[in-house]
Amino acid sequence: xxxxxxxxxxxxxxxxxxxxxxxxxxxxxxxxxxxxxxxxxxxxxxxxxxxxxxxxxxxxxxxxxxxxxxxxxxxxxxxxxxxxxxxxxxxxxxxxxxxxxxxxxxxxxxxxxxxxxxxxxxxxxxxxxxxxxxxxxxxxxxxxxxxxxxxxxxxxxxxxxxxxxxxxxxxxxxxxxxxxxxxxxxxxxxxxxxxxxxxxxxxxxxxxxxxxxxxxxxxxxxxxxxxxxxxxxxxxxxxxxxxxxx
Numbered sequence: 001x002x003x004x005x006x007x008x009x010x011x012x013x014x015x016x017x018x019x020x021x022x023x024x025x026x027x028x029x030x031x032x033x034x035x036x037x038x039x040x041x042x043x044x045x046x047x048x049x050x051x052x053x054x055x056x057x058x059x060x061x062x063x064x065x066x067x068x069x070x071x072x073x074x075x076x077x078x079x080x081x082x083x084x085x086x087x088x089x090x091x092x093x094x095x096x097x098x099x100x101x102x103x104x105x106x107x108x109x110x111x112x113x114x115x116x117x118x119x120x121x122x123x124x125x126x127x128x129x130x131x132x133x134x135x136x137x138x139x140x141x142x143x144x145x146x147x148x149x150x151x152x153x154x155x156x157x158x159x160x161x162x163x164x165x166x167x168x169x170x171x172x173x174x175x176x177x178x179x180x181x182x183x184x185x186x187x188x189x190x191x192x193x194x195x196x197x198x199x200x201x202x203x204x205x206x207x208x209x210x211x212x213x214x215x216x217x218x219x220x221x222x223x224x225x226x227x228x229x230x231x232x233x234x235x236x237x238x239x240x241x242x243x244x245x246x
Contacts, residue, residue, distance in 0.1 A: 001017065001032065002016070002017055002018045002026070002028055002029040002032055003015065003016060003017060003029060003032040003033055003036060004017040004056070005036055008181065008185075009185070009188070010047065010048060010049035010050065010188045011048075011049065011050045011051070011052060011181065011184045011185055011188055012040060012048050012050075012051050012052070013051075013052045013054065013181070014033075014036055014051060014052070014053050014054070015054050015055065015056055016029065016053075016054070016055040016056065016060070016061055016107075017055075017056045018056075019056045019057065019058065019059075021062070021065060022058065022059040022061070022062035022099065023055040023056060023059050023060065023061040023062060023104070024061065024062045024063060024064065024065035024103075025061055025063070025064050025065060025078070025103040025104075025107075026064075026065035026067070027073070027074050027077065029065075030074065030077040030078055030081055031077065033081045033084075034077065034080060034081060034084070037081065037084040037085070037088065040088055040090075041087070041088060044088060044089050044090045044192075044196075045089055045090055045192030045193070045195075045196060048090060049090055049187070049188035049189075049192055050090050050091045050092075050093065050184040050185070050187045050188045051085075051088065051090060051091070051092045051093070051184075052092075052093050052094075052095050052177070052180050052181060052184050053085070053092060053093070053094050053095065053107065053111055054094070054095040054096070054097075054177055054180070055096075055097075055098070055100075055104075057097065057098065058098050059098040059099045059100070059104070060094075060096040060097065060098055060099065060100035060104050060107075060108070060120065061099075061100055061101070061102075061103060061104030061107060062099055062101055062102070062104060063101045063102025063103045063104055063125075064078075064102055064103040066129075066232055066235055066236065067236070075134065078103065078106070079134060079136060081107075081110075082106055082107065082110040082136065082137070082140075083110070083136065085107075085110040085111055085112075086110065086112075086199070086203045087203070088199075089192070089195070089196035089199060089200070090192065090195065090196070090199075091112050091113060091184065091187045091195060091199075092110075092111045092112050092113070093111060093112065093113045093114070093115060093180050093183060093184050093187075094107065094108045094110075094111035094113070094114045094115070094116075094180075095115050095116075095176070095177045095179075095180035095181075096108060096114065096115070096116035096117065096120045096122075096162065097116070097117045097120060097176055097177065098117075098119075098120055098121075099120070099121045100116075100120060100121065100122050101121065101122070101123050101124070101125060101159070102123075102124055102125060102126070104122075105122045105123060105124050105141075105153070106124075106133070106137050108122065109137070109140045109141055109144045109145065110140070112199065113172050113183070114170070114171045114172050114173075115171070115172065115173045115174075115175045115176075115177075115179055115180040115183065116162035116165075116166075116171050116173075116174065116175075117162060117174070117175070117176055118161065118162050118163045118174055119161060119162065120161065120162040121159050121160070121161055121162075122145075122153075122159065122160050122161075122162070122165060123153050123157075123158065123159035123160065124137075124141070124153045124154060124157075125157055125159075126154070126157075127154075127155075127157045128157060128231065128241070129228070129231035129232065129235060129241075130222070130225065130227035130228040130229075130230055130231030130232070130241065130243060131222060131223060131228050131231060131232075132218075132219055132222045132223070133154070134219065135212070135215055135216075135219075138150065138154065141153065141154070144170060145160075145165065145168070145170040146168050146169075146170065148168075149165070149168060149170060162174060225246060226244065226246040227241075227243045227244065227245065227246060230242060230243060230244075231243070
């Protein structure tokens with residue numbers, strides 16, 4: 001099992017639990033998260049009033065596990081998992097301690113609220129790998145982390161620590177898992193229908209809609225490119241990539 005679920009009264013803690021891989025997200029992890037979300041959806045808001053999403057030390061998540069990760073089913077399941085946290089009718093708090101990179105940052109922005117230790121690091125290093133993220137991630141990153149931060153991460157390939165993101169409101173509170181749990185317990189005592197309705201309204205305020213065809217075509221070209229193959233090969237060989245634009 002790569003996902004651990006612990007219940008503390010009406011607060012459920014969902015932990016990415018692949019510490020030997022720094023909680024890198026592989027397809028097995030996505031399938032387990034989908035099963036957890038389905039279970040939680042059937043138990044809210046009566047048995048479950050808040051969810052805390054975290055990672056086993058030493059990281060929240062180092063990103064997608066590039067061993068065997070492809071477009072297609074993996075990307076589809078990742079999108080379903082990310083969107084699934086928004087459709088849960090209870091608060092989802094990301095509790096981050098350590099790196100949350102690539103798919104780690106995607107999971108963080110999928111949460112409603114974020115608590116992170118000051119030195120926690122966020123970023124989407126896709127340009128170092130010759131790949132790109134989907135339109136949902138770009139829109140969500142822009143909305144949750146601000147447009148300048150989204151440009152810094154996606155175009156500038158820059159990482160941001162939690163203190164810097166806290167200054168712009170992207171990280172709601174600086175703290176650790178204990179602080180996130182305390183917040184979740186307070187939220188669990190609030191009116192569940194009010195929170196569920198507010199969450200629904202927020203999600204509907206930014207509907208997914210149809211992605212721009214031009215972007216979809218560019219996305220597929222990028223993933224099918226020689227640079228994407230080179231980026232993965234270089235990552236696995238632990239060498240610098242040689243990108244050619246092909």
